[in-house]
Every structure is written in structure tokens, then in C-alpha cells.
Amino acid sequence: AQKVTQAQTEISVVEKEDVTLDCVYETRDTTYYLFWYKQPPSGELVFLIRRNSFDEQNEISGRYSWNFQKSTSSFNFTITASQVVDSAVYFCALSDVQGGSEKLVFGKGTKLTVNP
């Protein structure tokens, strides 16, 4: 069965620090997608990135970067020069295509607090 582990329950940093959120996944699928979502205090889930299992290139989007390593089944997320507005719960997710569905399996989330 698909499984996503986000070992860090809570992280607290000071503004401008870099922070890395860890994500480890388990799957028997050869093709799968990995995702990161952000849930700010207002509650909505905001899509950040999707990564195909065949594409191991790291990706950078502004202050956000993602490191996908198939060898260690990890998909870590780094925020550079963190800001107070980055405070949120971040979820890593894995696609589950069993039975013809493409639902997502989520990790428990990492709560990031960025202090001024």
C-alpha cells in the first residue's frame, strides 16, 4: 500500500533561515506522482508542485526548491530565506492508482512556523 511519512511534526525557524521539510514515501508502482500542498492558517489546501516518478531533476521555483531522490524514496522541500507568510502546514502526497482511481495519499503534514 502507498504510504507517505513526514517525520517532522513541527518546525520553528526565524525569518530568513532556510528550512527543509522531509518526505519519504513507499510504493510498489513504477509510475507515480509526488506532490506538495500548503495549508495556511485559513485552511485551504494550495497546490505547490507535482513530480513524475521518471523525472528526477530538482526543481526550483523562486524561494522554493524540491529534491527528488528515487534511490532513497524521498521528495524533500526546501524554503530558502523563509518569511512569516510561509507559516503553514505542508503536506507531501503520493498518487495511488489502484482500482482505476488516482487518489492521493497524504502524509501527516509538517507545521512550519516562521517567526519574525
Place this chain on the structure above:
Amino acid sequence: DSGVTQTPKHLITATGQRVTLRCSPRSGDLSVYWYQQSLDQGLQFLIQYYNGEERAKGNILERFSAQQFPDLHSELNLSSLELGDSALYFCASSGTGTSGKNTGELFFGEGSRLTVL
């Protein structure tokens, strides 16, 4: 704005009652997913509908049911409510298109926060 609309945003009810949560997916999206987010269980997949038919079932209780209508909106019915059903219920849609294949991204609504007293 994800384009997914959920109503109501907040709902307070008593144990034993029944409620209906409504979801309108993004225009053109055929798949609707329901998720429950509680403090102890995290984000749990409940059920998926694709173009009116049930596609997948997750950890959905027998007291809960859902359906997707011809106009593609979906409703999640929760009955015989218990205190433990208090949670944030998310609806999401995805652009599966005619192939039935997920384009990969789920677009989430803002959620319906249910409080059972």
C-alpha cells in the same frame, strides 16, 4: 481560487443529526474526491466519483454516503453524527478529461468545517 466551491463553510450540529455537504468541481473536471481532515487522522480519503459513478472508496463510514449528479456537483451525506465526526471535509476535483486519466493535480475547495456537539 481553485475553482472548487464547497458549501457550507461552517456547520454546527448535534449528535445523531444528519447533514449534507455540497461541492461544485472546477468547470470541466469529471472527478470529485472527498477527504476528511481531523486532528488525529490527518487527511483521509473518503470516496471518489468520476462522471457520476463511484470510482474508489477509502475510509468512509457506512453512516456516510455520497453521490455525483449529472451536472457533476457532488454531495456528501453524513448521518447519525457522532462527536468524532467533527472535522474539516474537503472536496477536490481533477482534470481527468475523456481518457479518465488524472492529470495529476487535485484542486481543493476551501473545506466545510463540521462541528458536532
